Amino acid sequence: MSKSIAIPGDYICKEEEYIPHRHVYVDELGNVRSAVIGKVVLDNLNRRVSVKPFKDIKIPKTGDVVVGWVTSMRDDIAFIKIVGYDFTKLFKHNFTAVLHISQVTDSKGDNMYNYVRIGDIVKVKVLNDYLPLLVTIKEPKLGVILAYCSRCGSPLYFDGNKLICAICGNTEQRKISLDYIAVRGKKGGV
Ligand SMILES: [Zn+2]
Structure with missing residues (x-):
């Protein structure tokens, strides 16, 4: 104890x-x-x-869409620190969320590392109303909204097809949200 x-x-x-x-x-x-x-x-x-x-801690509700980043993971589970409804509306406190592989893909025996990585910024939907939050990314708008290169740490941009590192040329795979931030050719993108 x-x-x-x-x-x-x-x-x-x-x-x-x-x-x-x-x-x-x-x-x-x-x-x-x-x-x-x-x-x-x-x-x-x-x-x-x-x-x-302690009182006055408002916990996100079932169905809420929230953002955060991946803090640790293994083959079938990722832990996410939830920080707000979006990055302009941050919570007073952070919440821990658990993303299970069954809330990422229907294919059996698949590996979480094909979909998210530590440090990725993600948009997720809440499935319960107590902690730890259980979350899903099984919708087009949900998933990774900004990923970082596993080799050099730079943000990866999406070329409509795959994620590419502008610095070292590395290409990577994720479950990308329709709201992915760094999109080549898009206003505000790379
Ligand atoms: Zn790189």
Whole structure:
């Protein structure tokens, strides 16, 4: 156990110690972490751990479209830090969202790395109304709105076909949103 007040990302316990319940998530190493700012609540009867959010934290609702970026991932899951409805309407607090491969593609055995990468800016739709948020990118307007080159870190532009790095020429693949920002030939694009 770490401490009684947690902020998003704080380590609380191991997954084997308590079953993750409300407003917590399990990271790729099996650590239970807080998804909100709040008080850690251990339910010793049911072996469950929750974090009770401090008041006045408005959580996005089911169906809301929000933006954020990919903070960590593995083959079947990506963790996203949600920061606002768009970059002009930021939330007071950030929220952790989980994107499962089944909310990216219908093809079985596919790999998340074909669709998003760490650092990508994404537009996602919320599927629940508690934390961690569960999100989807299975609509044309959803997905990556700005990706960065895996080789050199520069923003990738979309040429109508694929993503290309203007600096090193690397080409990459993503699940691109119709609202992708850096589009060659488009006003405001590259
Ligand atoms: Zn590059």
